[in-house]
Amino acid sequence: MGPFFFAYLCSMPINEVRNTVLAIANKNNYGYISPQDFNLYAQQAQMDMYEDYFYQYNNWINRENARSSGTGYADIVKGLEEVIDTFSVQAFLAQLNPSSVPNVPSGLSGSAVYQLPSDYYLINKLYRYPTRRVSGTTSSSVGGSALLIDNTQDFFTTGVQPGDLVINTSATGAAPYPATGAPGLQGWVQNISNASTPAGSTITCSAALFVDPAGGGPGGETYAIYDANNIVEVERVSQSKIFNLTSSNLTRPTPQYPCYVLDGNLISVYPTTWDGLNDPYTLGDRMGPCDVKAQYIRYPNAPRWTWVGLVGGEPVFNASAVDYQDFELPLSDEPALIAKICQYVGIEIREAEVVQFGQGEEALDTQETS
Amino acid sequence: MSYITDYQYYENNQTSPTDENWGSYQYISLDDIVNNFLLMYQGNNELINNINRYQVLFFAKRAIQELNYDAMKEVKILQLQVNDQLRFVLPPDYVNWVRISLYQNGVLRPLTENIQTNWSGAYLQDNQYRILFDAYGDVLKPESSQLDIDRILGQNRSIYLNAGSPYDGAMGYLYEGAWFFDFQVGGRFGLNTETANSNPTFNINKSAGVINFSSGMASSSVVLEYVSDGMEKGNDSKVSVNKLFEDYIYAAIKYSILNNRLSAQEYIINRARKDKSSLLRTQS
Numbered sequence: 345m346g347p348f349f350f351a352y353l354c355s356m357p358i359n360e361v362r363n364t365v366l367a368i369a370n371k372n373n374y375g376y377i378s379p380q381d382f383n384l385y386a387q388q389a390q391m392d393m394y395e396d397y398f399y400q401y402n403n404w405i406n407r408e409n410a411r412s413s414g415t416g417y418a419d420i421v422k423g424l425e426e427v428i429d430t431f432s433v434q435a436f437l438a439q440l441n442p443s444s445v446p447n448v449p450s451g452l453s454g455s456a457v458y459q460l461p462s463d464y465y466l467i468n469k470l471y472r473y474p475t476r477r478v479s480g481t482t483s484s485s486v487g488g489s490a491l492l493i494d495n496t497q498d499f500f501t502t503g504v505q506p507g508d509l510v511i512n513t514s515a516t517g518a519a520p521y522p523a524t525g526a527p528g529l530q531g532w533v534q535n536i537s538n539a540s541t542p543a544g545s546t547i548t549c550s551a552a553l554f555v556d557p558a559g560g561g562p563g564g565e566t567y568a569i570y571d572a573n574n575i576v577e578v579e580r581v582s583q584s585k586i587f588n589l590t591s592s593n594l595t596r597p598t599p600q601y602p603c604y605v606l607d608g609n610l611i612s613v614y615p616t617t618w619d620g621l622n623d624p625y626t627l628g629d630r631m632g633p634c635d636v637k638a639q640y641i642r643y644p645n646a647p648r649w650t651w652v653g654l655v656g657g658e659p660v661f662n663a664s665a666v667d668y669q670d671f672e673l674p675l676s677d678e679p680a681l682i683a684k685i686c687q688y689v690g691i692e693i694r695e696a697e698v699v700q701f702g703q704g705e706e707a708l709d710t711q712e713t714s
Numbered sequence: 715m716s717y718i719t720d721y722q723y724y725e726n727n728q729t730s731p732t733d734e735n736w737g738s739y740q741y742i743s744l745d746d747i748v749n750n751f752l753l754m755y756q757g758n759n760e761l762i763n764n765i766n767r768y769q770v771l772f773f774a775k776r777a778i779q780e781l782n783y784d785a786m787k788e789v790k791i792l793q794l795q796v797n798d799q800l801r802f803v804l805p806p807d808y809v810n811w812v813r814i815s816l817y818q819n820g821v822l823r824p825l826t827e828n829i830q831t832n833w834s835g836a837y838l839q840d841n842q843y844r845i846l847f848d849a850y851g852d853v854l855k856p857e858s859s860q861l862d863i864d865r866i867l868g869q870n871r872s873i874y875l876n877a878g879s880p881y882d883g884a885m886g887y888l889y890e891g892a893w894f895f896d897f898q899v900g901g902r903f904g905l906n907t908e909t910a911n912s913n914p915t916f917n918i919n920k921s922a923g924v925i926n927f928s929s930g931m932a933s934s935s936v937v938l939e940y941v942s943d944g945m946e947k948g949n950d951s952k953v954s955v956n957k958l959f960e961d962y963i964y965a966a967i968k969y970s971i972l973n974n975r976l977s978a979q980e981y982i983i984n985r986a987r988k989d990k991s992s993l994l995r996t997q998s
Contacts, residue, residue, distance in 0.1 A: 405758045594775045595768045
């Protein structure tokens with residue numbers, strides 16, 4: 345891993361890395377690496393370094409506690425956190441259709457089962473907004489606007505506040521009118537319009553969440569508005585503890601202290617009903633499609649050096665290809681990444697010097713940053 | 715921005731119940747305690763790390779319970795009428811009683827506990843005094859024991875104290891508010907101080923969850939002052955503790971966690987224990 349200078353965490357241009365690797369390896373024109381092979385090695389090297397960040401992070405926390413890491417510019421942990429946080433994603437989890445999975449491994453077969461995203465490396469936290477202020481169906485829409493219009497509501501009396509979370513909970517195809525918002529499309533309340541008719545029936549959102557592409561229409565998309573000041577974390581509980589927890593009077597999961605267990609890439613959330621806290625929820629309220637959100641660290645995208653045509657027998661770099669992808673690690677990692685790729689390349693071309701060069705560079709780098 | 719606006723405090727934003735927030739500033743909620751602990755006392759650079767929230771929640775609740783038992787003077791008061799069986803059903807969050815009073819003619823008359831039991835379970839027996847069982851091998855029980863029946867019917871004797879009466883100090887029966895006496899033959903030995911009182915007495919059947927009163931209490935109004943465990947019958951959102959105890963609660967959670975940690979050094983545990991006990995003394 346490179347020195348810890350993470351200014352703005354510029355991602356690493358893949359063409360630059362490839363040129364450097366070829367310059368090192370391509371001795372006497374027999375060290376040529378095909379784009380396909382380069383992409384494989386690049387992905388391997390990036391993953392290796394990516395994983396190393398988490399071990400480094402732990403290592404530096406231990407060293408910080410031993411007072412061998414400082415603050416300010418000497419705060420190594422902060423720099424590592426910044427890199428890891430560039431892979432942080434927040435997204436609603438897809439609720440599993442109970443009828444399609446009648447018996448999930450945890451034994452829950454209700455609506456409290458959600459699917460984790462396919463690109464997660466580690467789930468940092470799950471959370472939800474336990475206080476739903478109001479939910480309903482839009483009665484009309486205005487093309488290109490950020491309005492939420494529901495003529496059956498007076499949002500002034502529902503306690504909706506500026507900053508509250510607005511979610512388009514429509515599932516595409518489920519709404520009577522073709523819904524444009526994918527489930528989970530979200531923004532926040534900017535204000536409740538005084539001028540609307542009937543009074544308080546229109547909210548201005550932060551973005552166009554309920555937009556009819558045809559330019560105005562009958563609405564029909566479902567929405568929910570949540571109190572943005574009350575966010576609770578859904579805590580991970582191990583399979584060996586979950587039934588002790590649910591059986592305990594003092595610690596059983598409640599809407600304010602929910603928890604989940606993991607089965608494969610499914611999570612089962614407890615409690616399965618959310619009564620009590622959520623006025624205007626009714627007793628025995630069930631989980632909804634946009635009830636659980638995850639903050640997770642995703643895998644880095646696989647780097648892709650793309651090309652178009654051959655000039656002089658050489659593939660010409662093409663940064664406009666659909667599958668083009670730079671490295672996602674910060675620029676400061678370039679020397680270490682090149683050293684790592686060189687080790688793979690050296691093996692391919694059976695060139696021990698290239699392997700040794702890569703290993704030497706890596707060892708030096710480790711020595712410098714330890 | 716203040717925690718709560720004056721309008722919210724006095725009127726609860728016109729949401730029912732409007733008195734919800736009165737006096738609330740004295741207390742810190744369980745949510746705040748758990749949140750603050752995780753924020754301030756747990757982390758990579760703190761004494762405690764890698765702890766589950768439910769562990770903090772558990773120890774926080776245990777600390778609040780212990781406070782309620784030992785130190786806090788948070789007394790709850792409930793007034794109910796005694797039923798025909800001379801019973802007062804204990805409230806759901808009852809842990810121990812402080813005082814039980816008869817409310818009569820606008821006056822609270824504290825009652826004394828009769829340590830001589832005035833209630834009992836019973837088994838059915840045949841004329842050979844053998845216990846009777848049902849087909850499943852379980853013992854058959856009557857609805858009330860003879861002791862209960864006598865108490866309910868006012869057939870238990872107790873001493874009558876009234877200096878102006880010729881029956882002062884005599885053993886008699888209090889039935890429906892009136893005293894009846896046997897002929898006084900022979901001597902009386904000792905004085906039962908629990909019942910040597912013109913007021914009715916009571917005895918608590920903890921497992922049955924009732925207070926059994928002496929006769930004459932049917933339909934009387936009784937005021938029970940009791941302590942709870944502060945768990946608000948399991949409604950976490952209502953659990954709170956006076957701010958004067960806030961530091962003690964954190965110290966108690968910290969000690970409980972460290973005390974259960976495999977790798978915590980003894981001096982750290984001792985420091986946490988001293989923190990906890992000194993804060994309990996200074997804050998209670």
